[in-house]
Amino acid sequence: MKIATWNVNSIRIRLEQVIDWLSKNPVDVLCLQEIKVVDAEFPRSPFEQLGYHLYLSGQKSYNGVALISRQPLVDVSNGFTAFLPKLQPEWDEQKRVITGVIDKIRIVNLYVPNGAAVGTEKYEYKLRWLKVLREYLQLLLLSQPAICVCGDFNIALEAKDIHEQVSTNNHIMASELERQALRDILTLGFADAFRKFTTEGGHYSWWDYRAAAFRRNLGWRIDHHYLTPVLYERAKSCIIDVAPRKLTQPSDHVPVIVEF
Amino acid sequence: MKIATWNVNSIRIRLEQVIDWLSKNPVDVLCLQEIKVVDAEFPRSPFEQLGYHLYLSGQKSYNGVALISRQPLVDVSNGFTAFLPKLQPEWDEQKRVITGVIDKIRIVNLYVPNGAAVGTEKYEYKLRWLKVLREYLQLLLLSQPAICVCGDFNIALEAKDIHEQVSTNNHIMASELERQALRDILTLGFADAFRKFTTEGGHYSWWDYRAAAFRRNLGWRIDHHYLTPVLYERAKSCIIDVAPRKLTQPSDHVPVIVEF
DNA sequence: GAAGTGGTGG
DNA sequence: CCACCACTTC
Numbered sequence: 204m205k206i207a208t209w210n211v212n213s214i215r216i217r218l219e220q221v222i223d224w225l226s227k228n229p230v231d232v233l234c235l236q237e238i239k240v241v242d243a244e245f246p247r248s249p250f251e252q253l254g255y256h257l258y259l260s261g262q263k264s265y266n267g268v269a270l271i272s273r274q275p276l277v278d279v280s281n282g283f284t285a286f287l288p289k290l291q292p293e294w295d296e297q298k299r300v301i302t303g304v305i306d307k308i309r310i311v312n313l314y315v316p317n318g319a320a321v322g323t324e325k326y327e328y329k330l331r332w333l334k335v336l337r338e339y340l341q342l343l344l345l346s347q348p349a350i351c352v353c354g355d356f357n358i359a360l361e362a363k364d365i366h367e368q369v370s371t372n373n374h375i376m377a378s379e380l381e382r383q384a385l386r387d388i389l390t391l392g393f394a395d396a397f398r399k400f401t402t403e404g405g406h407y408s409w410w411d412y413r414a415a416a417f418r419r420n421l422g423w424r425i426d427h428h429y430l431t432p433v434l435y436e437r438a439k440s441c442i443i444d445v446a447p448r449k450l451t452q453p454s455d456h457v458p459v460i461v462e463f
Numbered sequence: 464m465k466i467a468t469w470n471v472n473s474i475r476i477r478l479e480q481v482i483d484w485l486s487k488n489p490v491d492v493l494c495l496q497e498i499k500v501v502d503a504e505f506p507r508s509p510f511e512q513l514g515y516h517l518y519l520s521g522q523k524s525y526n527g528v529a530l531i532s533r534q535p536l537v538d539v540s541n542g543f544t545a546f547l548p549k550l551q552p553e554w555d556e557q558k559r560v561i562t563g564v565i566d567k568i569r570i571v572n573l574y575v576p577n578g579a580a581v582g583t584e585k586y587e588y589k590l591r592w593l594k595v596l597r598e599y600l601q602l603l604l605l606s607q608p609a610i611c612v613c614g615d616f617n618i619a620l621e622a623k624d625i626h627e628q629v630s631t632n633n634h635i636m637a638s639e640l641e642r643q644a645l646r647d648i649l650t651l652g653f654a655d656a657f658r659k660f661t662t663e664g665g666h667y668s669w670w671d672y673r674a675a676a677f678r679r680n681l682g683w684r685i686d687h688h689y690l691t692p693v694l695y696e697r698a699k700s701c702i703i704d705v706a707p708r709k710l711t712q713p714s715d716h717v718p719v720i721v722e723f
Numbered sequence: 724g725a726a727g728t729g730g731t732g733g
Numbered sequence: 734c735c736a737c738c739a740c741t742t743c
Contacts, residue, residue, distance in 0.1 A: 212743090213726055237743090239727065264727045265742075317743055357743090411743090412724035455725080455743085472733085473736055497733090499737070524737045525732075577733055585732095617733095672733085672734035715733085715735080 205230040210355040210456035214238040234312035238267035276303030313354035333384035363404025364424035393429035396441040465490040470615040470716035474498040494572035498527035536563030573614035593644035613688040623664025624684035653689035656701040
């Protein structure tokens with residue numbers, strides 16, 4: 204079983220590249236972020252023609268996540284409130300969370316807020332959002348031993364996940380408070396699939412469009428699969444596929460694929 | 464000698480297609496309209512590498528005309544006021560007129576205002592603009608027997624120049640006042656090069672981007688070469704090249720080429 | 724730098 | 734439908 208995560212930065216712009224990639228990489232579940240489209244306008248048929256089922260939580264312009272699965276998923280839900288009914292519904296206005304179950308494995312597909320810059324209102328929102336995420340995952344863990352939480356976390360946990368020449372202390376995606384918020388989640392019982400197989404640095408999943416960051420390999424590893432112990436044990440590989448970043452008009456992120 | 468006119472609807476967007484066309488169709492003078500770029504940002508070098516000289520009258524976002532000539536042109540000028548110095552300079556704020564001389568033939572490259580809809584302020588402006596154009600051409604005729612006035616006229620003179628299923632009477636580009644204003648110009652001593660060779664209808668140079676107009680061949684012939692008698696006699700052919708409209712991301716207009 | 728918006732122009 | 738603008742987000 205292969206589960207991929209890919210922030211595509213607009214599915215309408217990237218459709219051809221995503222379909223092409225999926226044809227050549229027929230993963231079992233493809234988790235998309237930043238689809239940037241309402242559900243009614245998601246280009247369903249190219250995926251359905253490849254034999255995939257679609258589960259969408261989109262919005263206009265921003266955010267939006269999708270689960271694209273070869274087998275039908277069960278227990279699919281959108282947003283935090285599906286498991287945290289007492290939460291204020293505003294937490295689900297931004298479409299950043301979708302989850303479903305396949306073969307008794309719960310997949311949680313996330314698009315964590317970017318946070319703009321340390322100290323801004325958006326940064327505070329990111330930190331509060333991560334606290335809600337912790338509560339949400341804590342609840343999921345009560346009923347499910349096998350969970351894969353993946354997506355665009357907009358956080359690089361370690362210095363080796365970031366190219367050098369970045370002031371790693373107070374940079375957004377690397378600040379201590381964000382990292383601590385993510386570590387607080389992982390201590391619930393999740394481990395980074397990628398780090399089971401690769402210990403050295405210099406492996407990235409995102410390169411800024413600006414300043415020729417990809418050509419100079421000024422990247423960040425911010426797209427992750429976090430696995431509960433039963434799944435972490437079963438993990439056979441975790442691969443970052445850099446190829447799509449080399450195409451013309453690419454997403455700024457590339458797919459990351461875990462295999463059990 | 465071949466002189467082509469082509470409304471390219473943004474030279475920056477259409478650069479590759481125009482260079483490709485010009486390589487295969489090495490006309491002596493290429494008259495462009497709607498280049499939509501200021502002179503400093505016009506992509507000069509691809510044309511210069513093909514051996515062409517450039518004469519530009521561009522503006523930001525809208526309008527803009529260019530003369531692209533294998534031989535250097537002489538007596539090049541922009542706008543009406545070059546020959547009508549008493550005219551209010553506002554008439555040349557929109558860049559719609561450029562002229563130059565090659566082999567004692569004066570080429571006048573025009574982008575006539577569209578006029579929006581009959582009865583609007585833009586329609587009135589189009590009619591007034593055509594009156595100024597008449598004065599301008601009247602003056603040119605005093606010093607030059609061989610004149611080719613070409614470009615996007617945004618007027619179809621006859622019913623056969625327009626696909627059927629259009630209310631030809633008060634439609635913009637076909638209304639009686641516009642047609643009369645153009646006829647008043649032609650009676651100064653110009654004749655339609657295309658109609659020297661082709662009398663039947665159904666030949667078009669523009670198809671609306673909307674409503675799949677090209678696929679359904681719902682076109683208009685609004686791009687013209689009007690010739691003084693000495694040139695009209697010398698004209699050997701006048702061809703509309705429909706091919707570029709079939710490409711992806713095409714201009715809504717196609718090139719029209721007259722040969723002397 | 725590359726997405727999105729809503730607006731104008733054609 | 735396809736350009737342009739200025740603006741916002743990441």
